[in-house]
Amino acid sequence: MTSTGASVVATSAFLVLFPLPLISLPSHVPVGALFDSADSQMELAFRSAINRVNDERRYLKNSPLNGTIYRVLPGDSFKASKLTCEMLAGGVAAIFGPQSDTTSAHVQSICDTMTIPHIELRWDYREKRDQHSINLFPHPSKLGK
Structure with missing residues (x-):
């Protein structure tokens, strides 16, 4: 996936993820990401x-996203489990990745x-998703058409 394509997908995920009542949002919304060691494209995206959503003030006026x-x-x-628990203890609203x-x-x-959203950006062959997972990669049946 190109950097631009990944950025569009990630921005779309944020917009789908946060249709929350804006009045109840905190002063910032922490969002965590776990990336493979050499995944600089995903980190850039x-x-x-994060920057695109924060620059577009109509989505989260007084509650910018804080990506870690x-x-x-x-x-x-x-290590992935340990870092996930640390992010949850820090109050993240959602977790992106990892790819493995x-x-x-x-x-x-x-x-x-x-009950925290988990956004995946990897190919996953399973038909059924878990309750709090969103996979932004096209479903295998759609890729074969």
């Missing part, structure tokens, strides 16, 4: 999406348990 990025090695589910199947499954499980 995430930062760009963590890096994790692909397959290091222990193993680490993403652990993050998704924690987010489902804690």
Whole structure:
């Protein structure tokens, strides 16, 4: 996925994710991201999406998004779980990533348990999504058409 395409997808995710009553929002909305160690394109897209949403004041007038990025090695589910718990303790509204199947499954499980949105940007062949997961990658059946 190109940087521009990923930025558009990430921005769309923010707009879908935050149709919350604006009156009840805090002074800032923390959003976490877990990216694989060498995933600079996704990090750039995430930062760009945060900036675009914050620059467009009509969406979150007095509550800018505050994005925090963590890096994790692909397959290091222990560190991914630990960082997810740290982000949840810090009050994140949603978590993006990671890309690895193993680490993403652990993050998704924690987010489902804690009822926090988990936004994935990776190919996932499973038909059914968990309750609090959003995958912005096209479904495999749609790619085959």
